[in-house]
Amino acid sequence: MxxxxxxxxxxxxxxxxxxxxxxxxxxxxxxxxxxxxxxxxxxxxxxxxxxxxxxxxxxxxxxxxxxxxxxTSEEMAELDARRERLKLNVARMKEEEERLAREGKIKKSSVGKLAGPDLKHFVGQFTDASKGYTAAEPSNAQDESRSVSAFRTSLYI
Structure with missing residues (x-):
């Protein structure tokens, strides 16, 4: 104890x-x-x-x-001053952006709300397949012989 x-x-x-x-x-x-x-x-x-x-x-x-x-206390004071300057700069930039948006020089955008992906472009890649166009496919017999020979060679390696 x-x-x-x-x-x-x-x-x-x-x-x-x-x-x-x-x-x-x-x-x-x-x-x-x-x-x-x-x-x-x-x-x-x-x-x-x-x-x-x-x-x-x-x-x-x-x-x-x-x-x-x-x-140190000096370092903490310096970091606090830097944080305060950063807050002021952010506020100044927001005011400038709002002023330009009111004047119509830039589009107003909100932070965090992004537009979705461009799906038309993505779907456009597959339009050939949806219209019935397909690439020439090898016959099943050729595929089977290739896969069997590949399997056999992998056993001997």
Whole structure:
């Protein structure tokens, strides 16, 4: 029992705070020996309700081990500014597209609603067969002899 208690106490005392995101989630790490190898364990302690969608992408990458170092506060501020610029650019492009659509210079298209495939062209490939035109087919006797000889040669290969 004391061994379990020692391990639990070690988990709490061995952890080190790596960073905090803008929503207040705290990120920790600790070194742990597993099967003779030192492994780094990473985890998050949520502020308030347990909501995995509140974790920023850069912290998800750190938690999963896709990046070695935790994101810095400067890097997070830069990424937030970049996301904000992207939102503004998207809004500006939508306004421009709506303005051009009102002026009649471009057709208004909605995202996600694409036209179906051109079936007339596809069906047109088969019109010869539907009109009764067929290619000359070899006789059944020739087909059978070819398949038997192919089978025999495959047995000896």
């Amino acid at each position: 004391s061994r379990i208690w020692a391990k639990f106490a070690g988990m709490l005392s061995n952890r080190s705070l790596v960073g905090v995101d803008k929503t207040g989630n705290r990120y920790f790490t600790r070194k742990e020996e597993i099967d003779g190898f030192m492994k780094e364990k990473r985890w998050v302690v949520f502020k308030g309700e347990h909501d995995p969608t509140s974790i920023p992408v850069e912290w998800i990458c750190w938690l999963n081990g896709q990046r070695k170092s935790a994101p």
